[in-house]
Amino acid sequence: MKKIQYVSILMVALAVSSCSNFGEDDGVQLSKDAVGFLGTVVSDEGSRTAYEDTDTSVKVAWEKRDKIGVFAEVGGTATCANYAYMTSTEGASSEFWVVSGAETVEWTDENSSHDFYAYYPYVKAAADVHAVPVTLPSEQEWDENDQLAHFDGIDFMYASALGKTKSEVGEGNTIPLAFKHLFSIIQVRVRASQFVEVTSMKVRCKDEN
Numbered sequence: 001m002k003k004i005q006y007v008s009i010l011m012v013a014l015a016v017s018s019c020s021n022f023g024e025d026d027g028v029q030l031s032k033d034a035v036g037f038l039g040t041v042v043s044d045e046g047s048r049t050a051y052e053d054t055d056t057s058v059k060v061a062w063e064k065r066d067k068i069g070v071f072a073e074v075g076g077t078a079t080c081a082n083y084a085y086m087t088s089t090e091g092a093s094s095e096f097w098v099v100s101g102a103e104t105v106e107w108t109d110e111n112s113s114h115d116f117y118a119y120y121p122y123v124k125a126a127a128d129v130h131a132v133p134v135t136l137p138s139e140q141e142w143d144e145n146d147q148l149a150h151f152d153g154i155d156f157m158y159a160s161a162l163g164k165t166k167s168e169v170g171e172g173n174t175i176p177l178a179f180k181h182l183f184s185i186i187q188v189r190v191r192a193s194q195f196v197e198v199t200s201m202k203v204r205c206k207d208e209n
Contacts, residue, residue, distance in 0.1 A: 033106040033166070036174040037085060037118065039068060039159065040093040058148065058185060062087045062094040067122035070096075071129040072105050073115045080105050082126045085118075095174055107166040114164045118177050120157040132158075136183065156182045 041060040069082045083103040085096035098104045107114065117129050126132045134156050143149055159177035169175060188203055 031104070031106060032171060034098070035072075035105040035107060035116070036172075037068075037070065037096040037116070037161075037177050038093060038174040039087075039096050039118070039120075039177045039179055041157065041179050058151070061092050062090060063152070064090060066094075066120065067099065068096060068118045068120045069122045069126055069132070070105055071117040073117075073129070074108050074112050078129070079108060079114075081129070082122075082124075084122050084124075096177075110167045111165050114166075116161045116164065116175060116177070118159045118179070120179060121152075121155070134182065151185075154183075158182060 066087045072080045084099040087094040157179040159179040161175045
């Protein structure tokens with residue numbers, strides 16, 4: 001009996017990673033108030049996505065030159081909106097540093113409470129932290145020879161670090177950001193009672209839960 005396997009993503013999880021020391025190699029001079037971030041990809045409780053590359057999970061990692069968008073608020077007032085930050089290393093965790101010196105997240109003072117929000121992948125048009133545009137195609141192509149290839153293009157992750165102060169974090173230290181996935185992966189396995197060739201398949205979920 002021939003087993004046919006099809007993977008359809010309704011909600012995704014994958015992605016991301018590296019560059020260089022921006023202050024030196026890219027010629028960006030950072031002020032002492034510049035904020036750096038350490039982004040880690042995590043899985044929500046009950047999610048089928050994780051770091052391990054097993055039969056029931058997907059290996060998630062940052063890749064070279066991945067970009068995130070960063071927002072910052074102090075007392076509910078935005079101090080920066082959608083500044084692009086880029087990975088410095090590959091792997092499940094990576095430091096993120098500024099892409100442009102003109103758009104650098106900075107501390108406003110030593111003791112004010114700062115809220116930081118980030119998302120992946122970076123979208124230049126995202127101006128509102130409460131309304132970042134996200135799209136997920138209803139039809140997704142799956143390549144049997146490279147089953148994870150299309151994930152990073154349609155993944156969406158988000159993270160926040162709330163109530164941080166410069167005196168607490170320390171000058172020059174990065175702020176941890178634990179990224180979670182908005183989407184999940186659904187894998188559908190089909191067994192036929194006889195040999196049959198299938199060139200396409202549609203999967204519809206009728207239960208809103």
